[in-house]
Amino acid sequence: MGVIEKARELGEALLADERCIRLQNAKAANDADPELQNLIGEFNLKKFQLNNEFNKKPEEQSKEKIEQYQKELKDIYGKIMATEGMKEYAAAKKDVDELLSHINSIIQMSITGEVDGGGCGGNCSACGGCH
Numbered sequence: 784m785g786v787i788e789k790a791r792e793l794g795e796a797l798l799a800d801e802r803c804i805r806l807q808n809a810k811a812a813n814d815a816d817p818e819l820q821n822l823i824g825e826f827n828l829k830k831f832q833l834n835n836e837f838n839k840k841p842e843e844q845s846k847e848k849i850e851q852y853q854k855e856l857k858d859i860y861g862k863i864m865a866t867e868g869m870k871e872y873a874a875a876k877k878d879v880d881e882l883l884s885h886i887n888s889i890i891q892m893s894i895t896g897e898v899d900g901g902g903c904g905g906n907c908s909a910c911g912g913c914h
Contacts, residue, residue, distance in 0.1 A: 806875040819868055
């Protein structure tokens with residue numbers, strides 16, 4: 784079996800991992816949350832308005848509008864991130880990111896020979912390199 788097939792096999796295993804399932808469930812719940820989707824829509828509209836203001840010639844830009852849009856963006860972002868759905872999504876994503884980082888470290892150590900060359904004893908309790 785080639786390396787690409789092994790990568791696909793790993794991807795399938797990851798999809799079955801409880802951390803990845805938790806992330807998928809959090810995303811689906813957020814996608815189905817109308818209140819959160821409205822906030823995201825507001826955020827995107829403000830971002831569009833801010834970009835439009837930035838795209839104007841410097842002499843036509845309104846510093847007041849830019850500051851207002853930036854404040855509104857920050858406020859809406861805070862509301863989005865304060866929702867339970869986004870808190871759950873962020874926590875699940877952090878767990879998946881840590882898992883992927885750990886897997887990447889294992890692959891890198893395998894390529895460099897550190898796993899077999901004594902660089903890794905397999906006991907992660909005293910090592911901060913994979914986390």
